[in-house]
Amino acid sequence: MTKLSVNINKIATLRNSRGGNVPDLLQVAKDIQRFGAEGITVHPRPDERHIRYQDARDLVSVVYTEYNIEGNPQHNFIDLVLECKPTQVTLVPDAIGALTSNAGWDTVKNQSYLKEVIAEFKSNGIRTSIFVDPVLQMIEGAKATGTDRIELYTEEFAHQYGLGNKKGIEPYVAAAVLANELGLGINAGHDLSLDNIKFFKDNIPGLLEVSIGHALISESLYLGLENVVNMYLQRLK
Template identity: 80%
Template sequence: MTKLSVNINKIATLRNSRGGNVPNLLKVAQDVQRFGAEGITVHPRPDERHIRYQDTRDLVSVVTTEYNIEGNPIPKFIDLVLETKPTQVTLVPDSIDAITSNAGWDTIKHKDFLIEVISEFKRNGIRTSIFTNPDLKIIEGAKLTGADRIELYTEEFAEQYAKGNKLAIEPYVKCAELANELGLGVNAGHDLSLENIKFFKENIPGLLEVSIGHALISESIYLGIENVVSMYLNKLK
């Protein structure tokens, strides 16, 4: 079975927009796991516009499933990961001002850098994953860095699937097959949703984990809003 790791960045965004501690990020993480999620993902950025570095530390005490920290391995991020020692660190090459992750690593160009960073994490017992585009040479390059897994960047698949183009899954299938042959675990994430996740899962061999945040939180708001409105109306009668 493919594990679901819930990215709770958007919960932090909502909290930060008002100040205070509503919604309570730690409570949400606990509840999401209680509801059955097999992991919690966070992606702290240098400006701390959603997940704060202290959130990442605080979550250590409440994540009882798998804890996945994503981010660009700048020195501050590396220090944070080594301090918190999550189950998995996912390396993402996003720029400081990126709204969201928008590209995978060039594992050939950045091979030496990735080897250095990954070896440090692995010395500390932290599973490593590299965010990658669906490119066979990039997957081969990921193997040479010493990474344990890849995370397939699925935005292009999601965009094409929404247009009815199911053939967009093919490069992801080929990359997953190659990763399996090379002994790399396969994760995936970015724009996966209730609309496309079943098709993706059924076609990707050996898919170990998906990390879903924006879509899952957005869907949760909409699918739950009727119940909440009804509850308010009942209290106002």
């Protein structure tokens, strides 16, 4: 079964929009795990517009499944991850002002930098994953960095699937096959939803984990958080 890690950035966005502590981010993380999710993901950004660095610290004592911290490995982020020691760190090449993640790493151009950062995290017992587009050269480059896993950036798949083009899965299948051959674990995330997650999971060999936030929280407005978490779990079986 592919594991579901729920990204709770949107819960923090809602909380921050009003001030105070409603909704309570830590309680939501506890509840999501109680509902059956196998992980919690956060993606703090430098401006702390949703997840704050202190949130990431506070979650250490709350997350008893898998804890995944995503972000661009700048100095403050690296220090945060080494302090929190999550189960996994996912490296994402976000520009400082990016609204959301919009590209994977160029694992060839940034190879020496990624090698250095990944080695530091792994020496501290933290599993590493890097965000990549489904491009075979980038998968090969990822292997050379020493990362444990890749996270396939799935926005283009989701877009094509929404248009009815199921062939949009093909680059992801090819990327997954190569990753499996190279001994890389496979995660995936971005714009995955209840509509497309089963098709994606059924076609990607060796898919270990998906990280889903925006769609899952949006769907929960209509269907309820506990219900939606379990709907994802059913589709990921």
